[in-house]
Amino acid sequence: MKKGILLVNLGSPDSPNPKDVKTYLDEFLMDPRVIDVPFWLRSFIVRGIVLNTRPKASAAAYQKIWWEEGSPLIVISERLQEKVQQQVEMPVGLAMRYGSMTIKKGLQDLVDKGVEEVLLIPLYPQFAMATTETILVLAKDIRKTDFPNLKITDLPAFYNNPDYIEVLSNSISRHLKGKNIDHLLFSYHGVPERHIKKSDITKSHCKIDGSCCVTASKAHQFCYRHQCFEVTRLVAEKLQLEEGKYSTSFQSRLGFDPWLQPYTDRTIERLGTQSVKNMAVVTPAFVSDCLETLEEIAMEGEEIFHEVGGENFTTIPCLNDDQEWVDLLAKWINTWVTTETVTV
Template sequence: MQNNKKQGVLLVNLGTPDEATAPAVKQFLSQFLHDKRVVDMTRWLWCPILHGVILPIRAPKVAKLYQSVWTEEGSPLMVYSKRQAEKLKQLVDMPVELGMTYGNPSLQTGVESLLAQGVEEVIVLPLYPQYSGTTTAAVSDGLTKAFKKIPVTPSFQFIRDYHDHPTYVKALAESVKRSWQEKGKGDYLLCSYHGIPKRYADNGDIYPQHCQRTTELLAKELGLTSEQIGMTYQSRFGREEWLQPYTDKTLEALPTKGIKKLDIMAPAFSVDCLETLEELSEECREIFIEHGGEAFTYIPCLNDDELHLQMMAEVTRRH
């Protein structure tokens, strides 16, 4: 049955502060850390801690980190996301707009921009390859809130994940091969995924299974054995246990196992951002070298890579 409704695509990412300043970072982190999908603590307990301790201390520190990766065009996450939207628009020949779960442009702004172009059915593509309640489900929650403020809500299709999509895996593999050609092949390829509290996975979040599957498919595509590729989790926060193995602890141990030349990538991130450009590329490099590593190569995210955009076009066309 043919769908005659005018379709449009809403590309969704986590978001970024508007500026690399403490007030802008504080505003962004406040919205992000207020989301129960991200931090599920009781509000009367969490809010005083967040506003009284965490935000006043972390906002200035995080702002300095953002300043180290900020470009003339702005936040790397926003710069690459805009490029993705522009290129995808050409590939699928339909309206494409950005919406961020936190910060600007908001999900509501993105949806309203599509509706203003006559779109009746929105294809929502959260740029999280691996599903997690902390990310993908937060997009769904945000859309529900946005739709409440719109007089006539559009039909919509929600792309839940693409962790095992053949073109996504191929795009990852090709980015690794390019790095090997340009900078040489390391002894080991480490896939570092953003972590979540272990309790979330114990309660049913399927994120770790998706991460494992992506890593397995990438290993197969590259012809790597379990001694040549592995996966870890980064960016843990707070005192409770998160998914393991931890990226930083693994980097400390790898040189003692004879792995002196390391390639590292972040398959869960669709664009380079603070967690990849500062934490992974800089902090993790220091940890590895300090503990006896000799060569550390960070392989950039897929960003606006041609195969990456081709994958986005394929998953949207399917709808």
């Protein structure tokens, strides 16, 4: 069977225009795995409230970070695709979960090239309902309705893969070389606490009480919170970071339900008021820089830090199209091709 690869990232509006942003937000927020409430309530929240208030502000944020070539996330993902393609023999496609670069188009492009078996690579190190799961579920539905003869295999979450941890740690080291940093903050995208409990395959382990994430369980295979804290622990161990010189937080909360804590904005503020003068932030829930890293952290986060007395604020780029990251993806792909296994 001819094999092909489909890299899948989050997505982006077609432009920073409020109309395009509204279209994008509607698709994104109406996903039942993003806002997991009954359709009538989700529609009321999104279409009755959010889309009447948020698009203009979101468009202004996108305008701050938009590149001449287009959306940073899209441009970076395309660069990654091109570099990976140079290192593997089978076709490498690119798609987005939301927006005009659909998964259906990505699969169609591969099928048009004669591909019969696809390795789907969600570009997220950690598993979450609102990221990896929604990609896999949609891809399964599309295959069933449009490509019934296509075989699709997916790459598992790679948050604790030693090679990934090494690549991430090396990237952090390079970007902090020569800098005197008092504190390194690992900021991950937030999710509602209920997502963690819904993803608990044991239906009893996850209590979000500070102990369940460090107690061995099958639940960890799908526990976003555990996987985030584990990335922090493994990188801190690799870089030999001192206890108290690093921490974990969660950003981008929405609405009034309890989300994973501590919150990034409040953590930055707290650290700044506690005499941390030189701070760095890394965002390991993302492999590509996007609105949440370029605007929320690099702009808003720095502003908060300076307002409370902080002096030097360093934002560490995502892996983007870093050559070590490209090499690792190519390694996983070539292993799948030769061994039919996707264990990372």
